Amino acid sequence: MKSDDQQSSSEIIIVRRGRHDDHDDHHGGVWKIAYADFMTAMMALFLVLWLVNVQDDEAKEAIANYFNPIKLVDPQTSNRGIQQNDIEQDKKSSLDQEHRDDAQSEKLNTTEEAELMLNPYPGLEKIVQSEYSAQNSAEQQFKQGDLVGQGAGDTQENLQLGTEHHDPFSPYYWKENIDSSQKRKNQKQKTLVKETTQENNFSENSRALAKDLTDLIEETNSDILVHVKPIKEGVMIELMDQPKYEMFKVGLSVPTARTIDLIASMAGIIAKHQGDIVISGHTDARPYRSTVYDNWQLSTARAQMAYYMLVRGGLDEKRILRVEGYADRDLKNKKDPYAAENRRISIFIRDPKDEQIQEKSTLGTFSFERSIQDKLVFKKEKTP
Numbered sequence: 272m273k274s275d276d277q278q279s280s281s282e283i284i285i286v287r288r289g290r291h292d293d294h295d296d297h298h299g300g301v302w303k304i305a306y307a308d309f310m311t312a313m314m315a316l317f318l319v320l321w322l323v324n325v326q327d328d329e330a331k332e333a334i335a336n337y338f339n340p341i342k343l344v345d346p347q348t349s350n351r352g353i354q355q356n357d358i359e360q361d362k363k364s365s366l367d368q369e370h371r372d373d374a375q376s377e378k379l380n381t382t383e384e385a386e387l388m389l390n391p392y393p394g395l396e397k398i399v400q401s402e403y404s405a406q407n408s409a410e411q412q413f414k415q416g417d418l419v420g421q422g423a424g425d426t427q428e429n430l431q432l433g434t435e436h437h438d439p440f441s442p443y444y445w446k447e448n449i450d451s452s453q454k455r456k457n458q459k460q461k462t463l464v465k466e467t468t469q470e471n472n473f474s475e476n477s478r479a480l481a482k483d484l485t486d487l488i489e490e491t492n493s494d495i496l497v498h499v500k501p502i503k504e505g506v507m508i509e510l511m512d513q514p515k516y517e518m519f520k521v522g523l524s525v526p527t528a529r530t531i532d533l534i535a536s537m538a539g540i541i542a543k544h545q546g547d548i549v550i551s552g553h554t555d556a557r558p559y560r561s562t563v564y565d566n567w568q569l570s571t572a573r574a575q576m577a578y579y580m581l582v583r584g585g586l587d588e589k590r591i592l593r594v595e596g597y598a599d600r601d602l603k604n605k606k607d608p609y610a611a612e613n614r615r616i617s618i619f620i621r622d623p624k625d626e627q628i629q630e631k632s633t634l635g636t637f638s639f640e641r642s643i644q645d646k647l648v649f650k651k652e653k654t655p
Contacts, residue, residue: 297515317354388572389581395531402528447548477501477622484508487540493533496612505546507624508537511603511615518616522559531580535616539582546620548575550581551595555617556608571596577616 295449325331471480481501488497494516498509510533512518518530541548552574554566564572574594582588602611 299321324368333423384572385527387525387576391576392583395526395580395583398411398526399528400530403586437618467520473501473503474622474624475543476546476624477506479508479582480541480546480620483540483543484537487536491536494529495533507618508618508620509603509615510534511613514611517611517614519573519576520565522569524569524576526576526580531583534577534580535584535595538581541581541618541620542586543585544620546590547623548581548586548591549595549619550577551597551617551619553597553601553603553613553617554599555610556599556602557612566598567596569596575617577618581618587619626646 290392319334322334326335352611361645410468476502484497484506488499494513495518496511496513498507498511500507501507510518512531517527519526521634550573552570554570559566571594574596578588578591580595581591597609602608603612607613
């Protein structure tokens with residue numbers, strides 16, 4: 272035990288105390304910050320010296336725009352309080368772009384219409400084929416979607432419910448959701464036509480033609496609003512636009528495929544009955560003028576296109592006496608000059624057996640006109 276105590280007491284403990292003469296360990300990075308600030312200041316100095324020596328005004332403007340991209344400082348004063356230069360410039364550029372787009376669209380539409388007028392019958396056939404091919408492809412896609420969504424255990428009731436709730440964005444959804452008020456309006460119109468055809472004031476030819484056309488309208492259930500009205504001189508047919516459906520492209524005489532098919536079907540019925548034909552086109556009161564058309568030219572061009580559609584449907588072109596355009600001078604709905612029904616095509620089939628017309632035809636020639644009371648009259652024209 273004593274030997275152990277002596278050994279422990281004989282150990283020497285050395286405590287080393289370091290000196291702080293070397294300060295590099297604590298302040299080694301401060302000079303780098305100062306040097307970086309100095310170099311930044313020198314770079315800014317030389318940049319300013321270079322800018323002062325720039326002589327080109329365009330270069331100065333480009334440099335100023337680079338450092339002030341949003342125009343935080345405008346050297347020009349404005350009395351309006353809010354600077355609207357940028358807003359007006361943006362509006363001007365957007366308007367210019369719209370004008371360019373409209374001009375390009377109008378040019379394409381005009382080209383399409385010119386080709387249709389140049390070759391009407393192949394053009395009409397092309398419209399029908401293209402629209403119905405697109406319709407068939409859409410139907411196939413829709414059917415494929417239904418098949419994918421149907422499970423193996425679907426019942427007949429579930430399948431029926433699946434067909435009732437279609438996609439509202441489907442191109443055929445609107446067919447199954449026709450407005451009830453429009454249905455009542457069409458049904459009321461058909462009833463009026465039937466009651467009119469049963470009157471005895473008209474010739475047998477006029478009543479038979481009106482009945483056949485009415486049956487056709489009921490069978491086709493077209494989106495086009497059609498009025499068939501037998502009168503003393505013959506039968507008046509009016510095809511009118513509806514708010515949700517138009518017979519022609521806006522501002523053009525290019526018809527839709529449904530319009531072509533409906534008029535072709537009507538032409539097949541009209542061809543079975545005798546009588547000369549007068550076709551007239553009408554527009555609403557909206558002032559329309561483009562580089563090609565005004566309302567007069569548009570109404571006449573649409574009447575001319577109706578002529579082509581009738582001939583395509585099998586009507587003898589020799590039966591057509593005149594093709595006329597009335598613009599907005601004979602509105603169907605005078606209370607609402609902008610109503611859709613004012614945009615229409617009128618087809619008048621004159622009854623050859625009408626005693627009044629036959630009696631007057633021996634005295635001279637006659638011109639077809641429409642009176643203020645919306646009745647058809649024939650005025651005598653003196654022959655030279």
